[in-house]
Amino acid sequence: MNAPFPAPETAADDKTVTARPPLNLLIAAPRGFCAGVDRAIEIVEKALERYGSPVYVRHEIVHNKYVVEGLKAKGAIFVEELDEVPDDAPVVFSAHGVPKAVPAEAKRRKLLYVDATCPLVSKVHRQAERQIEKGRHIIFIGHEGHPEVIGTMGQVDPGQMTLVETIEDVDKLPFDADEQLAYLTQTTLSVDDTREVIEALEWRYPNISGPKAEDICYATSNRQAAVKELAQDCDLVLVIGSPNSSNALRLVEVAERLGTPSKLIQRAAEIDFAWLDGVETLGLTAGASAPEILVREVVTALGEYRPILEKTITAAEEKMVFKLPRLLTE
Structure with missing residues (x-):
């Protein structure tokens, strides 16, 4: 897993690097693995x-x-x-x-x-079961086809849960205002987008039941908060993550919503150094599925192109640890 990565094609010798303007690099915390x-x-x-x-x-x-x-x-x-x-x-x-x-x-x-x-996804599964036991139909906020959505909707019988992604989807729901409804959410969504959809649901269905707190997980919320803090001071934000990673894609959207261009990359080798033309301050973060070694790989590649002035922007401290299943510990 620690295989070397290709050197940046545009990296040059030390004299060329030092001749280029320094790059202020703001690194988000928390980032990466949850x-x-x-x-x-x-x-x-x-x-x-x-x-x-x-x-x-x-x-x-x-x-x-x-x-x-x-x-x-x-x-x-x-x-x-x-x-x-x-x-x-x-x-x-x-x-x-x-x-x-x-x-x-x-x-x-x-x-x-x-x-x-x-465990945070399992909590949503249990909430779904409880709402069905109370005779409520569930409106589930999530992205169609995502494995978490498929898993959660598969906790109840077909027809007991309806998926919505946007406010427009809420407008198309066929339920009457007085029907017994509840809502739940995918854990890796945009905090802002989800809040807007929940507000639309509560406006249309005043009696709809929701969880005590939004189901957006702490790690998703914290990583989005960190991007919000650094994006306003950046000319560009790089997000390390996979194209099929919901939480990584949401980090790109958070930066762009604040007016800061953002690029999703999986490895340092995917950086196009032309992106850095005119960039004085660069933000860097990683989705919850991306290991820290990939963050350091990107920092190293950037440092081979321009002198780096690195600073960490901390939005929250994370100390959460989940136990392993007994099957593997006994």
């Missing part, structure tokens, strides 16, 4: 230690190619569906969560499975 991602990756690593290779993983354990490739090198095999897992092999469910039918099928086949669903 407690749920740390836990999910450790679950795969512990499963490999306990059961040996191969360990199967249903879907990407987290949305980051670097992490997935590293786990593949250790003996993990990633599959899309449970029927690709042999009967005698252990399987791990991804951090995004799975529909109820998946563990039910694993039990039917007597598979040894470990659930790496983030």
Whole structure:
């Protein structure tokens, strides 16, 4: 996982670098791995230690190619569906969560499975069950096709949950104002966008029931807050993350909403140094699935192009730790 990365094509010798104007680099904190991602990756690593290779993983354990490739090198095999897992092999469910039918099928086949669903996602699953028990139809705010959305909607019977993404979707809902409704949200959404959709729901359905606090996870909220703090002082913001990572894409949107251009990159090799023309202050952050080693890789590449004046912008302190499943600790 610590393989060297390609040197920037436009990097030059020391004299050329020092001749270029210094680059003020503001690095967001917190950034990168959250407690749920740390836990999910450790679950795969512990499963490999306990059961040996191969360990199967249903879907990407987290949305980051670097992490997935590293786990593949250790003996993990990633599959899309449970029927690709042999009967005698252990399987791990991804951090995004799975529909109820998946563990039910694993039990039917007597598979040894470990659930790496983030505890904050599991909390939303339990909330969905409770709302259905109370006879309410659930309006779920999320992005269609995202694994977390598929997993959450799969906690209840078909027809008991309706997905909305935008205020326009709220306007199209077929329910009467006095119907028994509740709302829940995907954990990795934009805090601002979600607030607007919730306000639209509450305006149209005054009696709608919601969770005590928004389901946007602490890590998503903190990373967006950090980008808000630094973006206003930057000419450009780089976000390290995968194109299929919801929380990384939201960080790009947060910066751009403040009027600051932003680029999503997966590795240092994807930086186009023409982006830095005219840039005096650059912001840098990483989505919750991106490891810190990729942040340092980007800083190194930038330093090979222009002299760096590095500063950390801290929006919150994170000390959250999630326990591993008993199956891997006993």
